[in-house]
Amino acid sequence: MKVLISGGAGYIGSSVASYCLDSGITPVVLDNLVTGRREFTTGRIFYEGDIADGELVDRIYADHPDIHAVIHCAALIVVPDSVNDPVGYYRSNVTKTLEFLSHLLHNGCERLIFSSSASVYRAGDDFTVDEESTVDPKSPYARSKAICEDIMRDISTVTPLRTLSLRYFNPLGADPQLRTGTQLPRTRQVVGKLIEAYETGSPFRIAGDGFPTRDGSGIRDYLHVWDLAAAHVAALRHYDRAMPSGARSTVINLGTGTGTTVFELLAAFNQVADTPITSVVAPPRPGDAPGAFTRTDRAARLLGWRAERTLTDGLRDALAWAAVWDERLPEPDPARLRSSTP
């Protein structure tokens, strides 16, 4: 089986590509390398360019007429950046996705898997959500994902293209073989901040302890990126089963089913790290929500998939990835980051 992965040089896309290779599936990577890493494409079929570039998409299909499905991961993902630059975010995530979809339709694509986000949900009082929970995106980033899902649903109704949206909770860790991982060693996400505290000796800042959770800190559903990648391969293999009752589009949540607070995450990190880190309670980040974790029944039923790796596995692999990162990957060129938009 051959699969086109947009954003296949990013954190999730490259992990999915690695998992595909290990499963006997050939990934064809399309990435403009604005945030993706060329190093993650080494030895893989790779097209450098934009998802909105119709000629390029036509060329990919001409070169690979046996593409069975498309996994669309390419997107900008930083929530605060999306608040400051809604035009750029809607252009990258919505307008370009619409262009990409039209080029895929033109080339006869019938199966799409879309990287969506748990951030589209409004969580209930017990912090759990499932696929029937209210969609109430709070940032341009989250709204761009919800809009894309709506666009895909409309397109699926009247074209041969069926769409499966996978709503990710919080990925962490790296490919256990350390071929791919986060593009930067210290991401802005919480695990990046824990690693930064570990490496620099500065205290980790717990962003708020006044949320209505069991210990006051934010709660999330942390999912090993290798489990997340496995879910994509399950989705490729069980695509028809994932569309119950002849549905043309559906959504599935990908999480572990377990909520972890920041205090609990910190304790787990200190179990894994050889030197424990210190912490301070800081104010919450602007716009931060208490958080949510997912019920996992639909993913189990439709994909036959459940997360298998533990939080400890994820933190250990994140630390291992950070340790090899400096020797493997040079700093990205800041001029390139500034000058281009995916």
Ligand SMILES: O=c1ccn([C@@H]2O[C@H](COP(=O)(O)OP(=O)(O)O[C@H]3O[C@H](CO)[C@H](O)[C@H](O)[C@H]3O)[C@@H](O)[C@H]2O)c(=O)[nH]1
């Ligand atoms: O230095 C930090 C950073 C984070 N946190 C806490 O850690 C938890 C997780 O924060 P993350 O930033 O790792 O994750 P979020 O769920 O808040 O947001 C993540 O998921 C979003 C989509 O749901 C976007 O992808 C976003 O870029 C990504 O950071 C939150 O409770 C946050 O308050 C801290 O305590 N200290």
